[in-house]
Amino acid sequence: MDLPLDTAEVSRLLIEIGQRLELCGEIPFKARAYYTAAENLLAHTMPLADLVAQGKLREVPGVGESLMEKIVRLHKTGTHPTLDYLREQMPASVLDMLEIPGLGPKKVMLLHYTLHISSVAELEEACKAGRLRDCKGLGGTLQKKILESIEFLRKTKGLSLVHVADERLREAADRLAASRPALRRIVLAGALRRGCELVDGLCLVAEAPAVEGHVAVETRQDVRVYVSDAQHYGVALLHATGNPAHLAGLRARAASRGMRLTEKGLWRGDEELPVADEQALYEALRLPFIEPELREGRGEIELAAKGALPALLCESDIRGILHCHTDFSDGHNTLAEMAEAVRTRGCRYFGVADHSQSAGYAGGLKEDDIREQHRAVGRLNEKYDAAAFRVFKGIESDIRDTGALDYPDALLKEFDFIVASIHSRLNLDKQAQTARILAAVANPHTTILGHISGRLLLQREAYAIDTEEVLKACAKHGVVVEINAHPHRLDLDWRWHARALELGCMLGINPDAHAVTELDLMRWGVAVARKGGVPKERVLNCMDLSAFSQWLAARKRGR
DNA sequence: GCCGTTTTCGGCCCGACTGTTTTCAGTCG
Numbered sequence: 001m002d003l004p005l006d007t008a009e010v011s012r013l014l015i016e017i018g019q020r021l022e023l024c025g026e027i028p029f030k031a032r033a034y035y036t037a038a039e040n041l042l043a044h045t046m047p048l049a050d051l052v053a054q055g056k057l058r059e060v061p062g063v064g065e066s067l068m069e070k071i072v073r074l075h076k077t078g079t080h081p082t083l084d085y086l087r088e089q090m091p092a093s094v095l096d097m098l099e100i101p102g103l104g105p106k107k108v109m110l111l112h113y114t115l116h117i118s119s120v121a122e123l124e125e126a127c128k129a130g131r132l133r134d135c136k137g138l139g140g141t142l143q144k145k146i147l148e149s150i151e152f153l154r155k156t157k158g159l160s161l162v163h164v165a166d167e168r169l170r171e172a173a174d175r176l177a178a179s180r181p182a183l184r185r186i187v188l189a190g191a192l193r194r195g196c197e198l199v200d201g202l203c204l205v206a207e208a209p210a211v212e213g214h215v216a217v218e219t220r221q222d223v224r225v226y227v228s229d230a231q232h233y234g235v236a237l238l239h240a241t242g243n244p245a246h247l248a249g250l251r252a253r254a255a256s257r258g259m260r261l262t263e264k265g266l267w268r269g270d271e272e273l274p275v276a277d278e279q280a281l282y283e284a285l286r287l288p289f290i291e292p293e294l295r296e297g298r299g300e301i302e303l304a305a306k307g308a309l310p311a312l313l314c315e316s317d318i319r320g321i322l323h324c325h326t327d328f329s330d331g332h333n334t335l336a337e338m339a340e341a342v343r344t345r346g347c348r349y350f351g352v353a354d355h356s357q358s359a360g361y362a363g364g365l366k367e368d369d370i371r372e373q374h375r376a377v378g379r380l381n382e383k384y385d386a387a388a389f390r391v392f393k394g395i396e397s398d399i400r401d402t403g404a405l406d407y408p409d410a411l412l413k414e415f416d417f418i419v420a421s422i423h424s425r426l427n428l429d430k431q432a433q434t435a436r437i438l439a440a441v442a443n444p445h446t447t448i449l450g451h452i453s454g455r456l457l458l459q460r461e462a463y464a465i466d467t468e469e470v471l472k473a474c475a476k477h478g479v480v481v482e483i484n485a486h487p488h489r490l491d492l493d494w495r496w497h498a499r500a501l502e503l504g505c506m507l508g509i510n511p512d513a514h515a516v517t518e519l520d521l522m523r524w525g526v527a528v529a530r531k532g533g534v535p536k537e538r539v540l541n542c543m544d545l546s547a548f549s550q551w552l553a554a555r556k557r558g559r
Numbered sequence: 560g561c562c563g564t565t566t567t568c569g570g571c572c573c574g575a576c577t578g579t580t581t582t583c584a585g586t587c588g
Contacts, residue, residue: 029571033560064561102577104586139579330572360573361588423588424575 003078007048008167010074011038013083017070019095020086022105023112031105036062037071043332043515048075093119100149101460102142110135124150156458158200162524163487165192165199172223173204182209185233189226189240195293195527197490198457205240207233215264232265234275239263245297246290253285253301261285293531313536315526320541320548321519322351322394323419323450323482323510328373329354330362332515335376339391341516343384348545352377353394353419358406365395367411374414390545392416392552396450401425403439405446412445413559416552419482419510421450422463430464437465441473444559447552448508448540449474451484451491459488467496475504478555480540483532485525486512497532508540 005013018034040062041048051057052075057068073080090112097108097120111117114135117126127147132138160168169188177186183206187193190203202223207230215228215236228236239247247261254261259268266273266284275281282289287304291312294300303309321342325331331338335352342350352373355364365373377391384390394417397405405412405420412418420440428436440446452470453462474481481500484491489512492500500507509525511518529539536542543551 027560030560032571036561062561066560102586106585137579137584141578358574359588363572426588427576 004049004052004075005078007041007044010048010071011042013074013079014038014041014067014071016095017080017083017086019098019105020083020089023094023109024086024089025109028105033062033067037067040332041071043517045516052076091118096120097123099153100146102145102149107138107142110137120150120153152461156198159198159458160202161457161487162192162197162199162490162527163521165202169202169204169223172202172220172225176204176206176220176225180206180208183207183227187237189237190224190242193241193292194243194295195494195531197494197528203240205233205237213264230276231274234277234279234281235261235263235265238278238281241292241295243296246295246300249297249301250285253287253305257285259284291530293527294533296531310533311535312530313526313534313539313542314530315523316346317536317539317542318347318509318522318526319544320347320349320351321345321511321513321522322392322417322508322541323353323396323448323484324350324513324519325354325396326352326373328352328369329359329364330514335373335391336380337516338513338519339380339389341519343389345519348388349390349392349548351392351394351417353396353417355423356395356397356406358398358400359423364398367407370395370407370411370414387545390549394419394447396421398423399436399440401428401436403436403443405440405443409445415445416556417447418445419448419450420446422454426454426460426463428463430466433464434466434469437470438473441470441477441479444477446477446479447555448480448482448510450482450510451489451512452481453491453493455491455493456488457490462491468499471496471500471503471505474500478506478558480506480508483507483509483525483529483534484512485509485521485523485528486518487521487524490524490528494528494532497529497534501534501538505538506540507534507538510541 014034015038018031022028022031040060044060051060052072057063057071063071070080070082094108094112097103097111111123115126115131117123123146126132127143132143133140169192173186173188177183185207187205189205190201191199204223205226208227211227211229214232215226218225218227226236226240251261254266259266266275266281273284275284279289288307288309290300290304290309294309324338326333326335326338328335339350355362357364357366374393377393380391393415395415396419397407399420399422400406441449453465455462471481481492509522509529511521511525513519513521
């Protein structure tokens, strides 16, 4: 670990201290102070190094004298006596058990101190042997649930969320560039380049002046690095990007045209064809360039051969950002800060959508809060040139288990748009959950259906719904289907995008940002939308300001 | 451990669900 530690690294250590405190029986509030500080550091726009250098740490909410001292020491030295002491109390493998849903600090303590279980592997063994029932407070149902969760963890082992993979690969690319100045064209490849929602292998490609055997594969820590000479760069990048099914399709196409494609190059008989980049390679196969996001072996080669590849949107097509939270509910920044940050990112409109009243845990807005926020939006809009930038009044309204939105109609009318989302009762059966969402979609006040499946990548499976029926209903009622861009969600899943388009749905890419820094998560939503073959014409927030205003107005008239 | 005072202590997001209880603690969103 390189010193000094950055914001993300120190935040991780603060969370570790918090978890260890809880597992040592400390009061939960003390642990929460560490979690809050970690969260606020991450949400802060200023990097930790600057906060420390300028003595501004105390200005971060939740950082007092004691935490300031710990953060500075962690930043500078990579550890702290408190952390060292806590680490002596129990092995890190005990903390892994906290990852299992249903296991909090209290139950993990019980498992560790009473049943002497110190790791997920030991826990699995104990569950299979039925040993949890020996312990008062634990039972057979929990045992079954734990085994299911361990299976889920096993299935997702080795996968990373995109923003995590991106950060690690960028750091690896920087280290590579610094250690070998002769390298050129260093590119992040693999599943990350394909815009996948989860990344399996970390992979880089680079060009070197000369490489023995033309392409060499090196492994540096957990990153595979393909190094090729200039003549083989296209083939190296293609193979490092994948996926295997796409590559198999290309090899078959090469074979059908009297060529041979391998990891080492492209041949016609004994003659090797130069492929300095991917463009040249696809050209040699008489194909238009296939964007990396489409390379999944799902018929893209056939589409390319027919000249029927979809025109993909790109980040610069985004004109506005909707579904963001502010400090009116559980966001970290003010309405004005969020709006201004959206504007400085080149967008023309911002739609606030804080949590609604039934999301008490997230500080959901009561009627008075809504009135206050609407006045604030009004004042803000007076400040901006109406033709250049506008703030729209939205809300992320919880869908109750009845399918109703959680404000009366008279109040719902006051909003410019409404994102309807499920945050509770995730375990209804498929029929009931589908009926619940269908009711919300049929509600004339609903503008956008938020994170349709409720999945949390690497954490929680989607709830049971009939996606086809829900998409049909969205198309019928003109409800926009959200592509939630947050790396934990990326929901609607890209595998459904083509079907949603086919059914006539409009899509919307929303960051679900809880801080200014999270506005940049939009890129991951764009990546999966590209992967799903979504054109900009079908994305709500690719509309320019006037078209969007008119669309909202028409939608409101239709209520 | 932080924070805001009813300002140096006392409260800290809070309601619902779940499982293991037999009236509630732990966990989650």
